[in-house]
Amino acid sequence: MNEIETLVKDDRVHRDVYTDPKIFALEMEQIFGRTWVYVGHESEVVNVGDFVTSFIGLQPVIVSRHTDGTIHVLHNRCGHRGAIVCNQDKGNTGKSFRCGYHGWTFRTNGELLAAPLKNGYPDCYDLAKNEFGLVPIKVANYRGFLFANAGDDSHGDCDISTHLGPMKACIDAICDRAPDGELDLSGGVQKYYLLGNWKTQIENLNDLYHPPYSHESTVNEKDGRQFVRRPGDGQGPQIIDSNLKRSIWDMIDIFAFDGGHSYCGPLNMGESVQTGDPVFDDYKSALLAKHSPERVAEILVEKFHNAIFYPNLNIQLLSNHIRVIRPIAVDRTEVRVYPVRLKGAPEEMFHAVVRYLNITHSPASLIQTDDLEMFRRIQVGMKSHGTDWVVFGRGFGQDVTEGNAARGFGTSELAMRNQYKAWRKYMCGAN
Structure with missing residues (x-):
């Protein structure tokens, strides 16, 4: 990280911060991956089943209104083979999202609802785990503006007000x-x-x-x-x-x-x-x-x-x-x-x-x-x-x-x- 620190002086920055792909990749991890990022507005998901797709840096996410009225931000990635589940900018999905690859279906809060031919998976697979669903991301709402934080609690700002x-x-x-x-x-x-x-x-x-x-x-x-x-x-x-x-x-x-x-x-x-x-x-x-x-x-x-x-x-x-x-x-x-x-x-x-x-x-x-x-x-x-x-x-x-x-x-x-x-x-x- 010492090399990164030398790229920024009090009154100037090194041109590499605009051109180096490795620095860009680190930005996606250290900045977009660890702090609060704007992902949408509550007026875009008014009704149950409403959704919009967005990004946290390079990470595709879904902002959805669940059946209990809560708003969730979910990684837009199937827990099975990793395909994007929601491929539209916005719409209403009813009560669930379905992956177009193998039909895995998820509730609007990200939980796995159904995996076709479920008996084909051995007992060591616990499909109720978060990793098999649309993994949730921390979300905060300030006067309708929705911010998500994809980092864990040991990184970044964990309080939107702060x-x-x-x-x-x-x-x-x-x-x-x-x-x-x-x-x-x-x-x-x-x-x-x-x-x-x-x-x-x-x-x-x-x-x-x-x-x-x-x-x-x-x-x-x-x-x-x-x-x-x-x-x-x-x-x-x-x-x-x-x-x-x-x-x-x-x-x-x-x-x-x-x-x-x-x-x-x-x-x-x-x-x-x-x-x-x-x-x-x-x-x-x-x-x-x-x-x-x-x-x-x-x-x-x-x-x-x-x-x-x-x-x-x-x-x-x-x-x-x-x-x-x-x-x-x-x-x-x-x-x-x-x-x-x-x-x-x-x-x-x-x-x-x-x-x-x-x-x-x-x-x-x-x-x-x-x-x-x-x-x-x-x-x-x-x-x-x-x-x-x-x-x-x-x-x-x-x-x-x-x-x-x-x-x-x-x-x-x-x-x-x-x-x-x-x-x-x-x-x-x-x-």
Whole structure:
């Protein structure tokens, strides 16, 4: 592990962390295999027999609603010959899953229900053991967000509250936006692949240094603003600086926490949501029916833009969507983007989110396609032997400690340094 530790310095990381397949394999074991990983949302498995398939790193899993109403996360691997049992993204299986290879059948809590021609197995086989079923994985639910931990109790964080820490406030913020206090993530998903290492996507989410350059084509040349992102906004966020002496992005703070988590402040930088939009006014009325005016005003304050729950979840508050990062290989990653429906809000708000994600995340979209090209260029550039180090020095030595958080100015690379601080701890076996 000493060799791994030398790959991360306080302000830079070695290029091998993006390109070495052996390091990638160790990440799947030490990070994804031993800490809490987001696997789905309870709104995707509302009814008994509902399921979605997901991944913990490279490990395929099933999230299912059992007959007693409990939610289970199960290894998606038959206890007989190892085939994937559930081969669909989502659906309803009734009361059981059946392996298509030899017909072994499992309850929705993972227990083996039936093995055809069972008498063919000798008495030394106890088919009631967990190893012959769909082996269960620890699962925790925080306000509908489901996290699973595939490690044993001697590794990683065994308490979801401790793992999330102050980041629970970010989940609270988006859930409280719903008049009914709950979210629905069952409204579809966009999937895309990037030709790069999974960490480049995680790094990018709170990188406020890149938008004026990577996303220059998405702004209005007259005022440097991007398009309006949601009902009620009078104008889109400022992307290009109007004052060359100080970047507007540096007016947005970055906050970093133990475990690799971080969030950045709102892009609208205090600009209030405008009234007069009929959809927004209906939404605000729905909130007022449940809360006091003071509480509604508090709920509508933009508390953050991107929140990163290391290692694989991103919540964006401005545009009501989440992003899930799935490593596939050292140079290949899948990203899933889910529009968020705020329960109790006008349906038009959800439709606006879907339209927004089509603009920003579809194959012919703005914004995300810019980032994907940069991720590809990073992966190609890492093959150069010009230098061995990737530098995250912006703002280095200027971070301010505030309670349990480190705070940096907007274009600081604090979030990335914080991710690699956690990466080094996980990779070297520290809980």
